[in-house]
Amino acid sequence: MFDPVYIRKDFPSIHQFYEGKNLVYFDSAASALKPQAMVDRLSQYYAFEASNVHRGAHFLSDRATGYYEDARQTVADFIGAGEDGDIIFTSGTTDSINLVAHSFSQLLNSGDEILISKMEHHSNIVPWHLVAERLDLKIQYIDLHEDGRLNWESFIDKLSSKTKLVALTMVSNVTGVINPVKEVIQKAHEVGAKVLLDGAQAVSSFEVNVQKIDCDFLAFSGHKIYGPNGIGVLYGKSELLNKMPPYRGGGSMIKEVTEEGSTFLSAPFRFEAGTPNVGGAIGLAAAVKYFSSYDRHEIHQHKKFLLSTLENKLSDMPEIKLFTHGEQDRIGVCSFEVKGVHHSDISTLLDQEGYAVRSGHHCAQLLMKHFGSSGTLRASFDIYNTVDEIDGFVVALKKAIGFFK
Ligand SMILES: Cc1ncc(COP(=O)(O)O)c(C=O)c1O
Numbered sequence: 001m002f003d004p005v006y007i008r009k010d011f012p013s014i015h016q017f018y019e020g021k022n023l024v025y026f027d028s029a030a031s032a033l034k035p036q037a038m039v040d041r042l043s044q045y046y047a048f049e050a051s052n053v054h055r056g057a058h059f060l061s062d063r064a065t066g067y068y069e070d071a072r073q074t075v076a077d078f079i080g081a082g083e084d085g086d087i088i089f090t091s092g093t094t095d096s097i098n099l100v101a102h103s104f105s106q107l108l109n110s111g112d113e114i115l116i117s118k119m120e121h122h123s124n125i126v127p128w129h130l131v132a133e134r135l136d137l138k139i140q141y142i143d144l145h146e147d148g149r150l151n152w153e154s155f156i157d158k159l160s161s162k163t164k165l166v167a168l169t170m171v172s173n174v175t176g177v178i179n180p181v182k183e184v185i186q187k188a189h190e191v192g193a194k195v196l197l198d199g200a201q202a203v204s205s206f207e208v209n210v211q212k213i214d215c216d217f218l219a220f221s222g223h224k225i226y227g228p229n230g231i232g233v234l235y236g237k238s239e240l241l242n243k244m245p246p247y248r249g250g251g252s253m254i255k256e257v258t259e260e261g262s263t264f265l266s267a268p269f270r271f272e273a274g275t276p277n278v279g280g281a282i283g284l285a286a287a288v289k290y291f292s293s294y295d296r297h298e299i300h301q302h303k304k305f306l307l308s309t310l311e312n313k314l315s316d317m318p319e320i321k322l323f324t325h326g327e328q329d330r331i332g333v334c335s336f337e338v339k340g341v342h343h344s345d346i347s348t349l350l351d352q353e354g355y356a357v358r359s360g361h362h363c364a365q366l367l368m369k370h371f372g373s374s375g376t377l378r379a380s381f382d383i384y385n386t387v388d389e390i391d392g393f394v395v396a397l398k399k400a401i402g403f404f405k
Contacts, residue, residue: 002294002295002298004302004383004384004385004386005386007294007383008384010035010036010290010384011033011036012034012036012039013025017354018354019352019354021353021354023354023356024354024355024356024385024389024393025382025385026379026381026385026389027356027357027358028224028381028382029173029176029201029224029378029380030358031223031229032204032223032224032225032226032382033226033382033384034227035226035290037289037290038226038228038283038286038287041285041286042228042279042282042283045064045067045278045279046279049063049067049282050064050279051063051064051278052064052275053065053275053276054252054269055251055252067278067282068276068281070285071089071281071282071284071285072089072268074288074289075087075233075284075285076235078203078288079199079209079210079218079233079235080208080209080212081210081211082210082211084237084239085210085211085235085236086235086236086241086267086268087234087235087268088233088235088236088241088267088268088271088272089232089233089272089276089277089280090231090232090233090271091230091231091277092221092222092223092229092230092231092232093198093199093200093220093221093232094123094127094221094232095232096220097123097124097127097167097196097198098123098127098247099234099247100127100165100167100196100217100236101127101128101130101131102130102131103244103245103247104165104196104217104240105131105137107244108137108164110136111136111137111138112137112138112162112164113137113139113140113164114128114132114137114138114139114163114165115139115141115142115155115158115159115163115165115166115167115188115193116139116140116141116167117141117142117144117150117155117169117179118141118142118143118144118366118367118369119144119148119169119172119174119177119364119366119367120168120169120198120364120366121169121200121362121363121364122363122365123198123200124168124198125366128167138162140158141366142154142155142158144367144370147324147325148172148174148175148177148367148371149175149177149324149329150177150179150180152180155184156187159193160191161191161192163193164193164194165193165194165196166185166188166193166194166195166196167195167196167198168195168196168197168198169198169200170199171200171201171205171330171333172201172333172364173333173363174323174333174335174364174367174376174378175323175330175333175335175367176330176331176332176335176380177324177329177330178202178206178329178330181195181215182212182214185214185215194216194217194240195216195217196215196216196217196218197215197217197219198219199219200219200220200224201333203220203225204226204299204382205296205299205300205303205331206296206299206300206331207296210235215235216236216237216240217234217235217236217237217240218234219232219233220232220233221233222280222284225284226290226291227283227284227286227288228284228287230277231277231280231281231284234271236267238266238267241270241271242266242267242270246270246271249273250273250274252272252273252274252275252276253265253270253272299383300331302332303331303381303382303383304327304330304331304332305387306385306386306387306390307330307331307332307333307334307381309387309390310379310390310393310394311326311327311334313390313394314334314394317397319338319340319401320337320338321338321339322334322335322336323335323336323337323371323373323376332380332382332385333378333379333380334378334379334380335376335378336377337373337376337377338377338400338401340404343360343374343375343376343377344359344375346401347359347377349396349399349400349403350393350396350397353396353400354396355396357378358377358378359375359376360375360376361375362375362376362378
């Protein structure tokens with residue numbers, strides 16, 4: 001049964017004290033805490049199983065290869081990848097998007113368009129800036145409504161036969177808004193465009209099944225779903241991936257190397273040059289198994305409940321400006337500001353009370369510009385957070401505000 005109080009036992013770092021105060025972690029949208037099961041699996045790998053993969057002729061290497069490929073299968077099952085898709089291990093969402101930007105763009109022609117939204121994390125903006133300049137591609141931006149939700153009319157307006165890729169986040173890391181990606185994909189495919197989804201904030205909140213939504217690519221990071229740092233995933237449709245040139249060259253990705261040039265293995269291996277993060281992949285698989293031991297619907301409901309609990313309390317405080325309201329199409333991420341007080345001053349005082357929140361532009365400067373804000377305070381929730389923590393947070397927030405007013 002889903003019970004956050006029971007779940008908290010699985011996360012050692014939540015039981016720490018900071019300056020005599022209980023640590024309350026409301027920054028899971030940046031990085032989730034780690035369950036003991038994942039930590040144990042990682043240390044088991046490094047203590048007894050560490051070896052290189054795909055190239056050894058000995059027991060340790062064979063076993064590590066088996067675990068590494070099992071981890072790929074676990075991730076494939078987790079996102080419903082099926083036989084027509086591949087799982088590429090990368091270092092994270094940023095790396096996955098850079099891979100698509102640098103490799104898929106090689107298939108495009110001068111003047112072709114990439115369509116992104118103004119709510120994207122910089123990792124889904126800057127790679128496109130880099131390749132657009134080099135390959136003479138045009139970036140179009142989907143506008144947002146005042147509260148940060150995607151403007152469907154703007155999407156339809158900007159989508160055209162020139163659009164070759166729509167690169168969209170499934171969930172905003174600032175507002176927690178969930179985008180209607182299935183409808184976006186349907187429309188994009190009608191004009192022949194491919195779709196890359198940034199699933200960084202989505203996969204740890206609700207079910208993401210790549211075959212059901214029919215996306216062409218999906219990127220996400222291990223550390224946001226209780227996994228280790230430095231490991232991430234790019235899912236892609238195999239047919240498409242095998243048309244794309246490798247993004248990086250090196251060992252383990254070639255068929256043959258001659259003085260004249262190299263030929264390449266099929267996906268996923270053509271995109272995994274060099275020694276991969278074997279331990280990271282195994283740790284990620286353990287994290288995914290841990291996450292999957294709970295009902296995803298219940299996890300989603302829990303986070304939304306925490307969100308609405310906080311927002312209801314904040315709505316009663318005249319000093320607070322909430323940027324987005326309502327839990328209907330959102331995950332447990334809440335951005336707000338204290339009117340007339342800099343966000344980092346408030347987060348410093350909250351930190352002194354043991355409350356970890358994020359403050360700043362959250363790598364989403366286009367969205368900050370849209371909001372006319374230099375930065376927000378962001379509280380984000382996960383399975384180990386409770387209503388009691390929110391009650392305490394509001395008390396600490398009022399105390400911090402009192403310091404400035
Ligand atoms: C929506 C979104 N996309 C991409 C990223 C980048 O993830 P990473 O730094 O793990 O590559 C983040 C991280 O906060 C995010 O929230």
